Amino acid sequence: MGIVEAKNVTFEYVKRDEEGNAEGFIRALDGVSLSIKRGEFIAVLGGNGSGKSTFAKHINAILYPGEGMVIVDGKDTKKPENLWDIRQEAGMIFQNPDNQIIGNVVEEDVGFGPENMGIPTKEIWERVNEALKAVGMYAYRKHSPNKLSGGQKQRVAIAGVMAMHPKCIIMDEPTAMLDPMGRKEVIRQVRALNDVEKITIILITHYMEEVIYADRVYVMDKGRVAMQGTPREIFSEVDRLRELRLDVPQSTILSHELNKAGFQLPEGILRREEFVHELVKYVGGRFYGGSLESVKEPKEASDYTKPGMTERDPRESLILDKVTYTYEKGSGNEIRALDNVSVQIGKGEFIGLIGHTGSGKSTFVQHLNGLLKPTSGQVYFRGEDISDKKYRKINLRSHVGLVFQYPEHQLFEETVFKDVCFGPKNVGMDDKQTELSAYEALRSVHLPEEYYFSSPFELSGGQKRKVAIAGVLAMKPDILILDEPTAGLDPKGRDEILELMRDLHENKGITVILVSHSMEDVANYVKRILVMDKGRIIMDGDPKHIFMRYKELENIGLSAPEVCYLMRALRDRGFDIDPSVTTIDAAVYEILRITGQGA
Amino acid sequence: MLREITLGQYYSTESKIHSLDPRTKITGTFIFIISLFLFRSVVTTITAAFFLAFVISLSRVPLGFILRGMKSIVFILLITVVFNLFLTPGIPLFSFHGLVISDEGLKVAAFTAVRLIFLIIGSSIMTLTTTPNNLTDGLEALMNPLKVFRVPVHEVAMMMSIALRFIPILMEETDKIMKAQEARGADFESGNVIERAKALVPVLVPLFVSAFRRANDLAMAMEARCYRGGEGRTKMKPLVYKRIDLAAYFVLVLYLALMILAGIFAP
Helix, strand or coil, rough: CCCCCEEEEEEEEEEECCCEEEEEEEEEEEEEEEECCCCCCCEEECCCCCHHHHHHHCCCCCCCCCCCEEECEEECCCCCCHHHHHHHHHEEEECHHHHHHCCCCCHHHHHHHHHHHHHCCCHHHHHHHHHHHHCCCCCCCCCCCCHCCCCCCHHHHHHHHHCCCCECCCCCCCCCCCCCHHHHHHHHHHHHHHCCCEEEEEECCCCHHCCCCCCCCEEEEEEEEEECCHHHHHHHHHHHHHHCCCCCCCCHHHHHHHHHHCCCCCCCCCCCCHHHHHHHHHHHCCCCCCCCCHHCCCCCHCCCCCCCCCCCCCHEEEEEEEEEEEECCCCCCCEEEEEEEEEEEECCCCCEEEECCCCCCCHHHHCCCCCCCEEEEEEEEEECCCCCCCCCCCHHHHEEECCCCHHHCCCCCHHHHHHHHHHHHHHCCCCCHHHHHHHHHHHHCCCCCCHCCCCCCCCHHHHHHHHHHHHCCCCCEEEEECCCCCCCHHHHHHHHHHHHHHHHHHHHHEEEEEECCHHHHHHHCCCCCEEECCCEEEEEEHHHHHHHHHHEEEEECCCCHHHHHHHHHHCCCCCCCCCCCHHHHHHHHHHHHHHHCCC | HHHHHHCCCCCCCCCCHHHHHHHHHHHHHHHHHHHHHHCCCHHHHHHHHHHHHHHHHHHHCHHHHHHHHHHHHHHHHHHHHHHHHHCCCEEEEEEEEEEEHHHHHHHHEEEHHHHHHHHHHHHHHHHHCCCCHHHHHHHHHHHHHHHCCCHHHHHHHHHHHHHHHHHHHHHHHHHHHHHHHCCCCCCCCCCCCCEEEEEEHHHHHHHHHHHHHHHHHHHHHHHHCCCCCCCCCCCCCCCCCHHHHHHHHHHHHHHHHHHHHHHCCCC
């Protein structure tokens, strides 16, 4: 028998109205059956609301099935006497790294579980040290969790579960709130635990690149298991996955698209090397093979001109002139968050801002609407110095809208509509104008009208975010800055937000600045990229040119979209391919061109 | 602004005082405070001053650091002094515009000020040399007998330690929310008191919502890690008295004896 057996599990939430009376049921799980073997690495995929988190909570008896049963290591989760055994055997890691660390010191947090289990002091220490070593956090054992990065916090949380000597670990979107480096760090750790310690892993996620290592994948939709199989089997059904609004790795999607154009590559290709191998094998004889001399080398960094940006009118621009910003000035431990940054942001641009965590992106964007004042240097908006005493800040705020990370956390009013009115009212619109622009803003984010007068706290995560964005849009900004607007959203929510950005840019002429960790999103949407590192803007150009410098990007903890690496790999095999391709569509076109099939 | 308050913030170094058991330090502080209130003569005050100086020198916390922390209470101190100075009846020494300073008033004000300073320095020595966790552990252990009266000692201690963990997180969050609302044109800096208080609503509501969400998450994470209250729990870092604690208690008794003697023979 497997370590986790779910038989026909059904679970319903009671939906309540404002007075707390039961209105009806929401079926979160609808007849889920699955069986997980000892030592397996299982991935559970699904969009928001698919029931995947609800299912996870059944495995360690935080929730009990309404109908059906869940058996963990031979024990029924419904029986109260099994509760503590099950929670010890099936450890759980949650999404938010901050909200699951109890201790004020790393080692104390790891010891929390064993303390609860009543383990003798000496053994607690052994377990804690062993667990911290297993996740590579032993050197940090005396640190405060608040000083750690997101990835490190999640590793501490994993150590906390490991110290309880579990047989399986369930991870509920453990990487959703992390940056790409933190994500890799955690996944590497999880795979090591599975390989070395033989712990069964159940990883719930919506990031595809994390799934390809799994032994088996379950895809959930509307409370049911919609698909199951090996990663290869799952990813062979690209169309079905798209229907479920899930992502597919770029190698998989590229081979799928090529097949649509008449190629015969195997479906379900997961990795870069595999793709290159299969393509070379398939194209083989038909390969027109330009010699390497004919391959255009990418231009050197110095000689590219900033494309299409020579015409920026300074009277319409936001200009940073030699801006430096220092945190904690004069305290001895100064941090220079911005270091002599000069940049011009013209009217109607669509800009991506990338850089690893701590590179100064947030400090940079807060200068653009005057939330932070430069320690030295000037910021000009339409020719006026915004740190001038006579300059009206409120004027700037209405022209430059800034949407912070997780903006839904700033909602506060009774109704969605009132909340959206907050901004326009503050910048001095009269009642009629306020309501008009609030209405317009809500329409432009495509929030269904039935929600306008309900409480913002009743909406789903993606909807809340749209409301928060509308709250800034209602101020009618000319420039809209979004700090990681897609963080924590599932692929469907992400695409909706990004499409919204494109729409605002193209149809309303709004200048958009998108701060993002996702190179794919940046490549697909923006026209100009600013790369930040250590408080400086070290690159500024269009996506093609920026991503050609992928080696430099890697040196500062970034990367290029996967498709850029695919193109590179093909070029290394002698294909006369344009290495500056950054999107799937362009890659398909390019491969068809060089193989002579597109003509 | 909040970050500037150093009163009682843990000062990380190694010293004899740092290595004491938290129970010893709590008891010591308690005895010191009581002694300040029981005895009010010049001699006892000087004795207390010597004792305090002795403890500070052992603690290796720079005096400057301790005094800087006192800045935040200067205002309270001033009010106390002023009230005592003018409102204590006695033989008038000076008077202007109907305000009278008496000899008794001068004396009381001086003593009160000194005692208040001693009290605050004394208790901040405890928090300066003890990590918040250790302090909570110490309190839990000392209050353990109250369990007989159904005081939820373990729960209170757990709450305190969780509060300590989340204070910096919530402070950061407040900062973020304020900035987000400022970006939407909110103004926290102008207007009268009522207007300013009203301006805080858009900060407080999200802050509470977030605090509840975190509490909910944390409760679930704790349960998932088998937390079920204090029953049957073991300790990773149990409190154990060491030799140095014995010495400290001995010094404490000596101090108390001196104070009592001074109180009796030099009132």
